[in-house]
Amino acid sequence: MPCGHLVLRAVHVALLLHELQAKPTTGFANVNVEIVGPQNERQESVVKAFLHAWNAYKASCWGEDQLRPISQTCNQEFGGLGVQIIDALDSLWLLGLHEDYYEAERWVLWNFSSDLDVSVSVFETVIRVLGGLLSAYGLSGQEQLLVHATQLGQRLLRAWREGPVPHELVNLKNGQTSFKEPELGSSLAEVGTIQSEFTLLSALTGDASFHVRGTQVMDLLGPILVEHGGLLPIMLKPQPPMHWTNERVTLGGRGDSFYEYLLKQWLISNRTEEKYKNWYQVSVNGIRRAFVGQSRPSNFTFVREVRTWESISQLVQSDRWLWDPDNLTTEESPGLAFFFQFHDAQIASNLSELGQEASSSSGSADAATGLSGQGSASEPSHGSPAWAYILMPSLSANTACVLMELLLSHRWAEASKMMTIVLPPPYHQLSANSQHRIDAMIGGQLQDLCWSREEFKMDHLSCFFPGVLALGVLTGAAAQPAEELRLAQDLTESCARMWLDSPRGLAPESVLWNRAPQRSRDFRATPKDTHCSLRPEAVESLWYLYLATGDRKYQDWGWAIFQAIEAFARLDSGGYSSIEDVTAETELLHRDEMQTFLLSETFKYLFLLFGDRQPLDLNKTVLNTEGHPLPVLGAWQQRIRGQMADAVSSCKRVGTRGCI
Numbered sequence: 091m092p093c094g095h096l097v098l099r100a101v102h103v104a105l106l107l108h109e110l111q112a113k114p115t116t117g118f119a120n121v122n123v124e125i126v127g128p129q130n131e132r133q134e135s136v137v138k139a140f141l142h143a144w145n146a147y148k149a150s151c152w153g154e155d156q157l158r159p160i161s162q163t164c165n166q167e168f169g170g171l172g173v174q175i176i177d178a179l180d181s182l183w184l185l186g187l188h189e190d191y192y193e194a195e196r197w198v199l200w201n202f203s204s205d206l207d208v209s210v211s212v213f214e215t216v217i218r219v220l221g222g223l224l225s226a227y228g229l230s231g232q233e234q235l236l237v238h239a240t241q242l243g244q245r246l247l248r249a250w251r252e253g254p255v256p257h258e259l260v261n262l263k264n265g266q267t268s269f270k271e272p273e274l275g276s277s278l279a280e281v282g283t284i285q286s287e288f289t290l291l292s293a294l295t296g297d298a299s300f301h302v303r304g305t306q307v308m309d310l311l312g313p314i315l316v317e318h319g320g321l322l323p324i325m326l327k328p329q330p331p332m333h334w335t336n337e338r339v340t341l342g343g344r345g346d347s348f349y350e351y352l353l354k355q356w357l358i359s360n361r362t363e364e365k366y367k368n369w370y371q372v373s374v375n376g377i378r379r380a381f382v383g384q385s386r387p388s389n390f391t392f393v394r395e396v397r398t399w400e401s402i403s404q405l406v407q408s409d410r411w412l413w414d415p416d417n418l419t420t421e422e423s424p425g426l427a428f429f430f431q432f433h434d435a436q437i438a439s440n441l442s443e444l445g446q447e448a449s450s451s452s453g454s455a456d457a458a459t460g461l462s463g464q465g466s467a468s469e470p471s472h473g474s475p476a477w478a479y480i481l482m483p484s485l486s487a488n489t490a491c492v493l494m495e496l497l498l499s500h501r502w503a504e505a506s507k508m509m510t511i512v513l514p515p516p517y518h519q520l521s522a523n524s525q526h527r528i529d530a531m532i533g534g535q536l537q538d539l540c541w542s543r544e545e546f547k548m549d550h551l552s553c554f555f556p557g558v559l560a561l562g563v564l565t566g567a568a569a570q571p572a573e574e575l576r577l578a579q580d581l582t583e584s585c586a587r588m589w590l591d592s593p594r595g596l597a598p599e600s601v602l603w604n605r606a607p608q609r610s611r612d613f614r615a616t617p618k619d620t621h622c623s624l625r626p627e628a629v630e631s632l633w634y635l636y637l638a639t640g641d642r643k644y645q646d647w648g649w650a651i652f653q654a655i656e657a658f659a660r661l662d663s664g665g666y667s668s669i670e671d672v673t674a675e676t677e678l679l680h681r682d683e684m685q686t687f688l689l690s691e692t693f694k695y696l697f698l699l700f701g702d703r704q705p706l707d708l709n710k711t712v713l714n715t716e717g718h719p720l721p722v723l724g725a726w727q728q729r730i731r732g733q734m735a736d737a738v739s740s741c742k743r744v745g746t747r748g749c750i
Contacts, residue, residue, distance in 0.1 A: 127186025132649060132700040137185050139656060139666075140693045143684060144182075144190065146664030147174055153201060159665030160682040168218065168686075169208035169262070172197065176222035177690040180718055183229045184705055185697055195226065199234050204242040207263040212249045212256050213280035217347075217716040218686065220246070220287045224294070225718035236294060243291050243300050254306035255281050255328030274335045275327035281307050282348035283715055285355045293723050308355075312369050320369075320376025321396070322348070340395040341381065342549030342600070347715040349373050350558050353567055358712045360723045361565075370562065371569040377555070378577065383546060385603045385612040390587060391580035392603040392613075393555060394546040545602035547616055550625050553585035554715075557631035560638040564708060575638060582635045585628040586647040588613070595654030596622040596672040615673050621681065622669040624659055626691035626717065633699040637708070648699045655692075691717035 128134045147157040151164035155173040158165060167173075175194045182191035223239040226232070248265035249256035257267035258276045269275060285304035292301035310332070315322055324344040325336035341349060352373055356366035381393040559578035562568040568575070588597040592615070599619035604612055629648050636644040658678055659666045666688060670679035694717050698704065711719045 126701070126703055126705050128697075129702045130700065132645075132652075133697055135656075136652065136693055136697045136700065137187070139652070139660070140181065140185055140689060140697075141187070141190075142660065143665050143689055143693070144178065144187075146661075147684070147689075149664065153197060156686055157665055157684045158682045159661050159663070159667045159684045160680060162663065168214055169206060169210040171204070171206070171210070171215070171219055172202060173218050174686045174689065176202070176226070177218050177686040177716065179222055179226040180229055181689055181694045181697075183226075184694065184719075191230075195230060195232060195235070198223070198226070198238065199232070202238055204238070204245050204262050207261065209259045209261045209266070209268060211280070212246055212258065212260055213277075213283055215242070215246060216284045216287050217714055217718075218690070220291070221714045221716050221718040221720065222690070224287060224290055225714075225720055227294075228719070228721045239291060240295050240297070243288065247299060247303060250303055251328075253328055253330045253332065254303075254310050255326065255332055256284070256303070256307070257328060274325045275329075276325070277344035278311075278322055278324050278326065278348045279344050279346055281326070281328075282311065283351050285351055286358045286712060286714055286720060289355065289358060290720055290723070308366070308369075312365060315369055316372050319380070320373035321380060338395060339380075340549070341377065341393050341552040341555050342395065342547075343551055346549075346551045346554055349377070350554055350715055353558055353562050353565075354712050354714070356567060357561075357565060358720060358722055362723075367567050370567055374559070374562070374569070374574065378573075382577065383603070383605070385584075386605055386607045386609065388612045390584040390603070390612050391577065392546065392548045392584050393552050393581065394548060394603075545604055545606075545614075547600055547602055549600045549619075550585075550588060550597055550627055553581070553588070553627035553631055555631075556581035556585065557627075557634035560631070560634040561708070564634075564638055578631075578635060579639070582628075582631045582644070585631055586651070589628060589651045589654065590647065592672055593675075594658055594672060594678070595650060596658060596669055597625070597628065598622060598672050599625075620671040620673050622659075622672045623683075623685055624655060624666060624668060624688050624692055626687055626695055629692060629695045629699060630717070633695050636699055637704070645699055648696055652696050687716065 128137050143157075146159060146162075150162040151157045151174070153172050153175070154164035155166045155168045155170060156164065157174070175197055179191065179194055179198070182188070182194060220239055220242055223235050223242070227235040227239065242262075245262045245265070246260060249258075249260040249267055251257055251267050255276060258269045258280060260267050285308060288300035288304040292298050311322065321339045322345075323334040323337040323339055325338075326332055326334050339345065349370075352366055352370035356363055356370065359366070361367070377393065380396060383392055383394055384390065385392060556578040559568070559574045559581075563571045563575045563578070585597075588601055589595055591613075592598065598615035599621055600616040601613040602616050604614070629651060632644040632648045635641070655666065659669060659680075661667055661680070665684050668681040668683050668685070670681050672678070698706070706713075706719055710722050712722060713719050
């Protein structure tokens with residue numbers, strides 16, 4: 091080994107010995123944080139639970155990505171980067187487990203390497219590993235952690251192969267990129283949940299390339315977000331020209347953290363990048379208008395999904411017509427056009443029978459039918475899809491919702507892929523700045539627009555949203571603070587009910603909220619999503635709502651959730667396991683997995699929730715989507731921010747390739 095390396099290693103050993111012998115310091119390197127450890131019995135219980143999981147991981151999988159708690163074996167789900175150690179670093183610090191922290195930090199300093207011949211998820215690696223390294227650097231001030239973060243960030247930059255949108259996977263050694271599902275591309279959450287970590291890395295290193303890449307993505311998506319009322323589809327192809335490949339719109343999987351980071355990027359910029367605040371406000375408005383519903387019989391508030399985003403103009407080759415929800419539900423419309431996409435154009439061309447039945451059922455005048463986007467001379471070809479329409483004159487919107495049920499149950503619907511609805515011109519055309527503009531409803535399925543289905547799916551992942559709303563109120567980002575806090579309270583209660591009202595107090599992966607008044611239960615587990623991974627989103631929102639209101643019911647709900655985890659997920663052999671089916675009437679089956687977010691988020695948020703005093707100042711700290719506290723950019727970084735802004739402007743002048 092070269093002499094210089096020996097000297098460097100000796101210096102590192104001396105630093106480590108000094109750190110292990112010293113008392114824990116009190117604060118971030120850049121932000122003041124009070125280290126308090128457990129303050130009461132509930133927090134002490136969380137610390138014990140954390141150690142039960144941590145010690146099981148240490149005993150069987152030290153240096154590996156994750157523990158399989160039943161078999162006491164390991165997996166390398168995230169490429170073999172030792173993710174569980176890095177993901178837990180700041181939790182160890184905040185929970186007062188400083189000896190364990192320094193032991194884990196020592197492993198990172200001596201053993202972590204990003205020079206591995208593995209393909210990793212850019213998203214997962216940024217939020218878990220890069221975020222974990224940056225957070226630990228902020229807590230301990232150990233410079234080598236920043237070195238590791240910088241080296242990792244440089245390797246992740248190679249995910250940008252063309253254009254401003256990163257590829258989903260990147261090989262850390264050779265830079266080759268790929269996708270898990272090439273036909274779908276990258277998800278909205280993946281490309282929109284890198285900005286905070288990359289911005290901070292640029293500010294700490296003076297290398298603007300990280301910030302530039304994150305900014306490029308959002309400068310592309312932000313204006314589209316505004317144009318379409320604050321909501322975007324979940325999948326997009328990064329290759330120019332960028333296009334959507336799955337038009338489902340959701341706050342659940344593949345969409346969630348995109349909306350979270352609209353607020354958090356504004357916060358981490360020390361509230362200087364106003365475009366993120368504006369985009370956040372637009373998205374909150376769109377979500378409130380398009381996604382929020384109430385269950386039956388108890389009127390719990392939930393957020394649903396919309397399954398199509400496509401502009402109706404693509405179907406009829408005309409101007410875009412926008413929904414006004416007031417007109418949709420209360421006013422008489424001069425006409426409504428129903429559009430079907432049939433698997434076979436020959437079927438689509440023979441709509442007279444369906445048109446007659448529609449006219450008869452609705453009491454309307456004769457319905458006009460035809461093919462959309464084809465001239466009269468066009469002959470439909472067998473086996474090719476086609477769009478067809480039924481135009482219903484003098485039909486009220488409420489009657490249209492009734493008619494929709496008939497059409498969906500008709501045998502014609504079996505041959506169709508999608509049904510949508512549009513108001514024909516010139517009726518109810520809204521200006522671009524209309525307060526009622528909801529572009530997410532453009533081309534939306536009529537059954538979604540009418541709320542006619544009896545059940546609506548909501549992922550547990552969506553439970554992040556009420557916490558973000560509360561954070562927006564706390565930090566001054568909310569456009570309507572009182573209304574947004576009320577919505578946050580209502581949604582948080584619903585998320586808590588997903589746990590508390592389940593048979594054993596464990597929430598399933600997703601639920602179906604009931605809209606039928608004759609049913610006695612407000613929700614049930616989605617049949618294919620009955621497992622429980624001990625996710626953190628509900629307890630995360632409980633913590634934010636407790637901070638925003640001071641109401642101790644949030645602590646009590648969190649304690650009930652913690653007790654359910656202890657009763658049913660804790661393994662005597664060590665660790666905690668996911669539950670296979672929380673609805674099972676017999677003995678629960680355990681999955682042989684313990685997700686890293688149990689230690690980085692779930693137990694951390696429970697610990698923070700039960701605290702008498704809060705160790706984190708949310709004016710100076712932003713928790714990333716994996717629960718890692720990151721310092722807000724301070725005044726000492728104004729010069730760096732100016733350099734980053736210059737770099738972004740230069741990239742825009744030079745073009746995309748000039749930014750690589």
